[in-house]
Amino acid sequence: xxxxxxxxxxxxxxxxxxxxxxxxxxxxxxxxxxxxxxxxxxxxxxxxxxxxxxxxxxxxxxxxxxxxxxxxxxxxxxxxxxxxxxxxxxxxxxxxxxxxxxxxxxxxxxxxxxxxxxxxxxxxxxxxxxxxxxxxxxxxxxxxxxxxxxxxxxxxxxxxxxxxxxxxxxxxxxxxxxxxxxxxxxxxxxxxxxxxxxxxxxxxxxxxxxxxxxxxxxxxxxxxxxxxxxxxxxxxxxxxxxxxxxxxxxxxxxxxxxxxxxxxxxxxxxxxxxxxxxxxxxxxxxxxxxxxxxxxxxxxxxxxxxxxxxxxxxxxxxxxxxxxxxxxxxxxxxxxxxxxxxxxxxxxxxxxxxxxxxxxxxxxxxxxxxxxxxxxxxxxxxxxxxxxxxxxxxxxxxxxxxxxxxxxxxxxxxxxxxxx
Ligand code: PLP
Numbered sequence: 133x134x135x136x137x138x139x140x141x142x143x144x145x146x147x148x149x150x151x152x153x154x155x156x157x158x159x160x161x162x163x164x165x166x167x168x169x170x171x172x173x174x175x176x177x178x179x180x181x182x183x184x185x186x187x188x189x190x191x192x193x194x195x196x197x198x199x200x201x202x203x204x205x206x207x208x209x210x211x212x213x214x215x216x217x218x219x220x221x222x223x224x225x226x227x228x229x230x231x232x233x234x235x236x237x238x239x240x241x242x243x244x245x246x247x248x249x250x251x252x253x254x255x256x257x258x259x260x261x262x263x264x265x266x267x268x269x270x271x272x273x274x275x276x277x278x279x280x281x282x283x284x285x286x287x288x289x290x291x292x293x294x295x296x297x298x299x300x301x302x303x304x305x306x307x308x309x310x311x312x313x314x315x316x317x318x319x320x321x322x323x324x325x326x327x328x329x330x331x332x333x334x335x336x337x338x339x340x341x342x343x344x345x346x347x348x349x350x351x352x353x354x355x356x357x358x359x360x361x362x363x364x365x366x367x368x369x370x371x372x373x374x375x376x377x378x379x380x381x382x383x384x385x386x387x388x389x390x391x392x393x394x395x396x397x398x399x400x401x402x403x404x405x406x407x408x409x410x411x412x413x414x415x416x417x418x419x420x421x422x423x424x425x426x427x428x429x430x431x432x433x434x435x436x437x438x439x440x441x442x443x444x445x446x447x448x449x450x451x452x453x454x455x456x457x458x459x460x461x462x463x464x465x466x467x468x469x470x471x472x473x474x475x476x477x478x479x480x481x482x483x484x485x486x487x488x489x490x491x492x493x494x495x496x497x498x499x500x501x502x503x504x505x506x507x508x509x510x511x512x513x514x515x516x517x518x519x520x521x522x523x524x525x526x527x528x529x530x531x532x533x534x535x536x537x538x539x540x541x542x543x544x545x546x547x548x549x550x551x552x
Pocket of ligand 1 (some may be wrong): 191245246247248249251274275276277287334339367368369370394395402
């Protein structure tokens with residue numbers, strides 16, 4: 133990894149920590165990050181020419197695999213006609229229609245450019261609609277890097293051992309109440325004690341590692357919110373179009389008030405969305421008074437990539453992806469359990485936990501052996517497996533994984549675990 137190391141040293145002089153998003157750095161594990169120069173299907177090639185099996189898929193978006201010809205073609209054809217106009221375009225209308233017909237909770241949708249923006253705006257909208265200020269978020273869930281959500285957040289925030297972040301005014305943080313995942317009692321108390329605008333959560337958290345919701349947790353949470361006039365926001369930035377075409381809401385048969393989408397919907401370009409019930413979405417400017425805007429929102433290139441992606445996400449696609457995920461599970465779970473470790477998987481998302489019992493909430497994730505995870509990560513990279521560089525993250529599989537890749541994957545894990 134000589135070229136990557138040299139680039140990382142250069143990067144650190146001009147980019148804080150050498151990366152443009154903290155989780156890309158390998159601070160929580162051993163070694164330095166490989167710099168990737170290209171990728172195709174489920175394989176990435178780094179600057180030194182190493183071919184590495186990609187298990188993060190750009191942290192979720194690349195469900196189809198890298199550089200799919202029809203997505204590349206859609207981007208190229210659109211770029212020929214201009215890349216941004218700052219006016220309404222035909223593509224975004226069709227895209228909004230496609231999103232609303234795919235997702236059970238969407239009557240209307242607004243496009244933006246990142247998952248952070250989507251959750252930030254959904255929260256403002258919930259506050260504007262309910263005329264209430266408090267929000268309940270779940271410990272270990274991550275909803276992007278904006279002030280009100282960096283409270284007991286997972287992902288990079290947890291990885292770098294900060295309960296939140298300096299720079300967030302106490303007056304803002306105090307409006308964010310937190311509760312454990314898979315537990316309704318704490319939320320019930322909070323909803324009774326405070327006027328809560330919304331509860332926001334990842335239906336299947338991926339940002340404290342992959343955690344499985346207990347039976348009826350999500351539907352009971354929705355009923356609880358309804359009984360207090362509180363909106364439920366399901367952040368599907370990771371799970372949207374991953375667990376099913378209609379995301380976790382289709383998978384678990386729930387219809388929240390608002391949902392946030394990102395990652396897969398942009399086909400690898402910066403695009404996200406939030407949407408939900410017409411009554412709530414109608415409060416958004418210019419129809420309503422709650423302000424939200426973005427110069428590049430609904431950017432034609434991102435919309436073209438998103439539409440080309442959605443076209444490929446057929447029922448047969450999900451059958452194949454889920455069959456691949458099950459095959460991987462069958463191969464890997466016995467290896468993991470033989471070492472007294474555990475694994476949680478929902479569809480094509482999974483995490484190996486360095487703890488004997490699979491965790492059900494953030495508190496239990498904190499009991500993992502993080503030092504052992506760090507050693508495993510380095511050994512796995514030597515086997516050319518690119519696992520997410522933190523115990524608080526999930527693997528995202530793509531449908532481009534072939535049987536031979538599964539053999540490579542399982543052999544690599546077996547070798548890494550045997551050396552620990
Ligand atoms: N919500 C969830 C569930 C996420 O996993 C992420 C990012 O990983 C975000 C929101 C923020 O999205 P973005 O990084 O596009 O701002």
